Amino acid sequence: MKINIAIIGASGYTGLELVKLILNHPVFEIAYLATSEGNTEITALHPALKKVFEHSVEKVDFEKIASACQLAFLALPHKHSMEVAKELIARGVKVIDLSADYRLELETYEANYCEHTDKENLPNSAYGLIEYYREEIKKAKIVAGPGCYPTATLLGILPFIPYIQEGTPIFVDAKSGVSGAGKKLTHTNSFVTINENIFAYNPLKHRHAPEIAEKIKKIHGKEFQVNFVPHLIPATRGELVSVYAVLKEDIDPLEVLQNAYKNEPFIRIRKTPVDIKSASGTHFCDIFAAKNGNSLFVSSAIDNLLRGASSQALVAANIAMGLEESLGVPKIAYVP
Numbered sequence: 001m002k003i004n005i006a007i008i009g010a011s012g013y014t015g016l017e018l019v020k021l022i023l024n025h026p027v028f029e030i031a032y033l034a035t036s037e038g039n040t041e042i043t044a045l046h047p048a049l050k051k052v053f054e055h056s057v058e059k060v061d062f063e064k065i066a067s068a069c070q071l072a073f074l075a076l077p078h079k080h081s082m083e084v085a086k087e088l089i090a091r092g093v094k095v096i097d098l099s100a101d102y103r104l105e106l107e108t109y110e111a112n113y114c115e116h117t118d119k120e121n122l123p124n125s126a127y128g129l130i131e132y133y134r135e136e137i138k139k140a141k142i143v144a145g146p147g148c149y150p151t152a153t154l155l156g157i158l159p160f161i162p163y164i165q166e167g168t169p170i171f172v173d174a175k176s177g178v179s180g181a182g183k184k185l186t187h188t189n190s191f192v193t194i195n196e197n198i199f200a201y202n203p204l205k206h207r208h209a210p211e212i213a214e215k216i217k218k219i220h221g222k223e224f225q226v227n228f229v230p231h232l233i234p235a236t237r238g239e240l241v242s243v244y245a246v247l248k249e250d251i252d253p254l255e256v257l258q259n260a261y262k263n264e265p266f267i268r269i270r271k272t273p274v275d276i277k278s279a280s281g282t283h284f285c286d287i288f289a290a291k292n293g294n295s296l297f298v299s300s301a302i303d304n305l306l307r308g309a310s311s312q313a314l315v316a317a318n319i320a321m322g323l324e325e326s327l328g329v330p331k332i333a334y335v336p
Contacts, residue, residue: 004031009075017310025328066091102144148308156300159260165248177235238276253289281334
């Protein structure tokens with residue numbers, strides 16, 4: 001059995017990761033690749049694929065995609081993604097969206113991004129945080145991949161929400177490799193700026209904070225002020241998130257994590273602090289936690305391009321198409 005898929009937005013980092021993942025997938029087969037410009041070859045966009053995978057890259061044609069594919073991955077910027085998604089959904093194509101366009105409640109989205117132009121399909125979407133939304137993903141027409149920072153943060157902190165003192169803030173200190181800033185060159189991600197350097201950006205104002213707060217409320221029914229501070233570090237990929245909170249009762253943090261994720265194959269509970277190198281290249285999320293009195297520390301590590309984007313999208317696609325969810329998922333880290 002083969003299932004034909006499309007990747008729209010094949011020129012970026014997450015698009016490349018999707019191509020690499022699908023090439024090793026036993027069921028999914030790439031039938032259509034597209035960018036906003038089209039009229040090129042995948043090896044022209046990604047020379048590393050030469051003699052590995054040859055395929056034309058077209059401009060988006062909704063009828064062609066619908067006739068050739070059962071499912072489409074959208075590796076597109078927000079706003080543009082919902083314009084494409086609604087056309088594909090109308091033609092019966094399932095969509096796995098890596099942008100922010102279907103991640104949030106309408107009010108939260110429009111307060112932090114832009115006007116939503118596909119409100120009708122918001123009820124047809126499911127949040128793609130696999131461990132917490134499996135059943136919703138099975139029924140959804142659109143799966144909205146979480147942001148990389150919310151993925152690492154939520155997987156780390158969600159098991160502890162019942163034990164955190166309500167009315168106290170949650171602080172998130174997050175650090176990501178430069179690939180998280182995307183392929184477009186800016187002053188922020190230029191070599192001269194990032195080399196031998198580390199800095200915060202949009203501290204306490206980043207739009208991933210309301211995403212984290214919204215999902216905590218939806219999953220646990222509790223409201224917390226999330227103080228989120230992201231940083232860029234001089235690494236290509238990988239993400240380390242440290243979360244600080246105040247406990248209302250005595251717990252064993254590692255025991256809480258073990259109980260929460262005992263049946264989850266891609267969550268690894270560590271007894272020592274985590275690092276990004278051990279997770280880079282994989283779909284694993286590594287988590288460590290400790291406490292000092294009523295002060296809680298939780299730290300999680302992921303590959304921002306994989307668990308934070310493309311491999312999480314692949315697992316969502318597996319579930320949405322009724323397949324075994326670990327098919328094609330990368331497990332071996334890029335070490336040393």
